Amino acid sequence: MKFLKNRAVLITIVLFFVSIQLYSLNLREKSSQNFISGIVLTVTYYPQKLIYIVSDKVTNIWQDYMDLANVRQENIQLKEDIKKLRVEKFESAEAEIQNQRFKKLLDFKEVPSYPIVSANVIGGSPSLLRSEVVIVDRGSRDGISQGMPVASSEGIVGKVLTVGNKSSEILLITDPVSAIDAFVHRTRVRGIVKGAGGECTMEYIEQNSDISVGDKIISSGKEGFFPKGVIVGTVTNIETKGSFLSAEVSPFVDLESLEEVVIILKSNNIVLNE
Amino acid sequence: MNKYLSIIFLVLLSVIFITIQTTLLSPHNLGSYYPDLNLILIVFLAIFSEIRGGFFLALGNGYMMDVLSGNLPGTFAISRLSAYLLVRSGSNHVYLRKALVQGLVIFLATIFTWIFILTIIKIKKGDSADITAQSILIQGIVNALVGVPIFWMIHRINARFQK
Numbered sequence: 001m002k003f004l005k006n007r008a009v010l011i012t013i014v015l016f017f018v019s020i021q022l023y024s025l026n027l028r029e030k031s032s033q034n035f036i037s038g039i040v041l042t043v044t045y046y047p048q049k050l051i052y053i054v055s056d057k058v059t060n061i062w063q064d065y066m067d068l069a070n071v072r073q074e075n076i077q078l079k080e081d082i083k084k085l086r087v088e089k090f091e092s093a094e095a096e097i098q099n100q101r102f103k104k105l106l107d108f109k110e111v112p113s114y115p116i117v118s119a120n121v122i123g124g125s126p127s128l129l130r131s132e133v134v135i136v137d138r139g140s141r142d143g144i145s146q147g148m149p150v151a152s153s154e155g156i157v158g159k160v161l162t163v164g165n166k167s168s169e170i171l172l173i174t175d176p177v178s179a180i181d182a183f184v185h186r187t188r189v190r191g192i193v194k195g196a197g198g199e200c201t202m203e204y205i206e207q208n209s210d211i212s213v214g215d216k217i218i219s220s221g222k223e224g225f226f227p228k229g230v231i232v233g234t235v236t237n238i239e240t241k242g243s244f245l246s247a248e249v250s251p252f253v254d255l256e257s258l259e260e261v262v263i264i265l266k267s268n269n270i271v272l273n274e
Numbered sequence: 275m276n277k278y279l280s281i282i283f284l285v286l287l288s289v290i291f292i293t294i295q296t297t298l299l300s301p302h303n304l305g306s307y308y309p310d311l312n313l314i315l316i317v318f319l320a321i322f323s324e325i326r327g328g329f330f331l332a333l334g335n336g337y338m339m340d341v342l343s344g345n346l347p348g349t350f351a352i353s354r355l356s357a358y359l360l361v362r363s364g365s366n367h368v369y370l371r372k373a374l375v376q377g378l379v380i381f382l383a384t385i386f387t388w389i390f391i392l393t394i395i396k397i398k399k400g401d402s403a404d405i406t407a408q409s410i411l412i413q414g415i416v417n418a419l420v421g422v423p424i425f426w427m428i429h430r431i432n433a434r435f436q437k
Contacts, residue, residue, distance in 0.1 A: 008363030012356040019394050022348040040341040047293040055298070124302030126295035126312065127343040127350070128405055128413065129391060131302050135342070161344045169344050176404065197404050256303065 041139070041164025044123075048167070049137055052122040114227065116262040117142050122167065132158075132175035132195060134258060139166045147225075149264045155231035155252035156180065156219060157261050168263075172255050173232065174198055181223040182232050184209075185216040193217060193232050193249055200233060205245040211238060217249050227264065280325050280432060284315075287428065288331065291315050292338045306409035309420035310384065312339050316354050317383045317421065318428055320361035321370050332358035353390040357383045376425055377418035384414040 067074075119142075123135035138144050140163050148160040150170050158178060161171040171178060178195040182202065191205040202217060215235045221228025237248040291311035301308045312335050319328045336354035340347050361383055370376055388410045 008359040011359055015352050015356045015359075016390065016394070019348055019352040019390075020397060022346075022352070034347070036337070037341045037347075040338050043289060044293055044296065044338070044342065047289060048297055051293065051297040123293075123296035123342075124300030125343040126292060126300060126339055127310075127345070128301050128306060128308075128409060129349070130343050130345055131300075133344040134302060135296060162341065169342070171344060 037162050038140075038164045041135075041162065041167050041169070045137070045139075045164060045167040048122045048135060052120065052137070115265045117144065117265060118260060118262050119168075120260055121258050130175060130177075132172040132178075132197065132255075133161065134170050134172065136168055136170055136261060136263070137166065138263060139164045139168050141165055143265055144168050144263055148266060149226045150261050151226075151230055151264065152253050152258065152261050154254075155233070156226060157253055157255065157258065159225075160263065170261065173200055173251060174255055180226055180232060181220045182217050183220045184211050184235075185218050185231075187211065187215075190220060190222075191247070196248075200249040200251055202235070202247040202249050203241070203244065205247060207240070207243065207245060209245060211235060211245065211247060213238065216252075217247075227266070277325060280323075281327055281331075283432060284319070284323065284325065284331055288312075288315060288335050288338070292335070292342060296342050306412040307416055308413070309416050310413060311420075311424070312336075313354065313357070313384060313387060314380060314417060314421040314424055315428075316358050317361055317380050318425055320358045321365050321376070321379065322425070322429055323432065328362070329355070329358065349391055349394075350387075353387045356390060357387050360386065373422045373426075377422050380421040381414040381418040384417045385410060388413075 117138055119136035119138040121134050122137045125131045125133040136150075144160055144163055146160055146163055150157040150159060156173055158170045158172040158175070160168050162169040173180060173193070173195055174197060175195040176197060180193045181190070182193045183190045187210040189205060189209040189211050191202040193200050193202045205211060213235050217232040217235065219226040219228060219230045219232060231252050233249040233251040235247045236250045239246055291314075295308070295311050299308045299311070316332045316335055319331055325331075333351055333355050336351035337347065339345075339350035339354070343350070361379060364379075368375060368379075370379065388405070392405065
């Protein structure tokens with residue numbers, strides 16, 4: 001250790017070059033998943049889960065107290081909502097029957113449904129460098145594997161990046177590494193939705209395509225990764241970028257305050273890390 | 275025996291700090307205004323700790339950062355190890371008992387690790403990883419402000435084990 005202490009600058013320079021080589025090697029292998037990563041995730045799972053449980057309890061107690069103050073007004077509102085929902089339920093059932101009939105007429109293929117596993121977000125990235133990562137309390141023992149798509153009730157969230165025994169890391173769609181084949185719901189115009197740190201951009205949209213602010217973007221399912229038709233976000237701005245159009249997309253899911261997600265147990269061989 | 279207790283204490287502290295940094299103080303929620311407890315601990319190890327395993331603790335702490343932030347293995351591990359070695363080497367020549375100097379060392383270690391990482395990314399990928407100089411400076415200041423009282427606290431607890 002004395003040797004290291006006396007030659008710190010020299011060793012730092014050597015480490016710098018080692019780091020460059022290691023980075024190249026990792027870029028080529030394109031994976032951050034290894035045995036030790038799994039151990040680190042498992043070791044940190046228990047304290048993370050403990051903090052999650054305690055903070056969840058505290059938040060719930062506070063929320064219950066706040067809710068109590070508005071309960072009477074909320075009760076009246078809920079009764080009104082039930083009335084509306086009953087009407088909507090009836091209309092929806094009618095539409096479903098009609099939909100089934102049309103599908104038979106058009107000989108539609110059913111979109112395959114996949115089993116899902118729900119998970120709680122128990123942590124986030126500890127660094128500014130790739131802060132668009134969250135940690136969930138499900139791992140390989142729940143059938144999770146690297147690359148599985150992750151969504152919430154509101155839309156696409158991201159993909160599984162690293163898997164531990166009891167917890168996993170999710171790479172959010174807003175991370176610059178993330179890319180999803182998607183199209184505009186209204187006009188079926190296609191493009192690639194890439195992460196841009198907190199936001200997304202839809203790129204490679206052909207010039208003169210019919211796309212406007214407010215359009216909903218959904219996954220195309222073409223890359224064989226995300227199931228088709230899951231909502232990604234809403235177009236907030238459009239600009240010309242070279243010979244293509246580029247649209248800013250605001251994710252539908254509030255990724256900053258994500259609490260629960262569902263992991264779609266759809267295996268594939270796509271590796272995520274850049 | 276005390277030496278082993280000290281190592282166990284520092285290992286436990288590493289896990290506690292990284293857990294807090296991934297939950298309550300995650301930059302996913304706080305942006306640039308989060309204290310990098312992991313780096314603060316590494317600087318502490320370099321300045322004060324007399325245990326032999328400090329080198330490996332620094333490496334392990336960096337590796338935990340790599341895994342939990344989803345970065346390629348080595349990104350933080352090697353940069354933090356380098357910061358550990360430089361601070362440890364420099365600690366012989368600088369009087370580090372004053373809070374102001376400790377704060378300055380934490381600040382400089384923060385800047386050094388970011389320059390180290392961003393230079394490698396720039397060389398290998400050609401882009402600048404979307405982290406501004408402003409957010410690095412903010413983090414350096416936050417680390418310095420939070421780091422000094424943490425140093426005082428760990429130093430007091432750790433001193434009991436090292437007696």
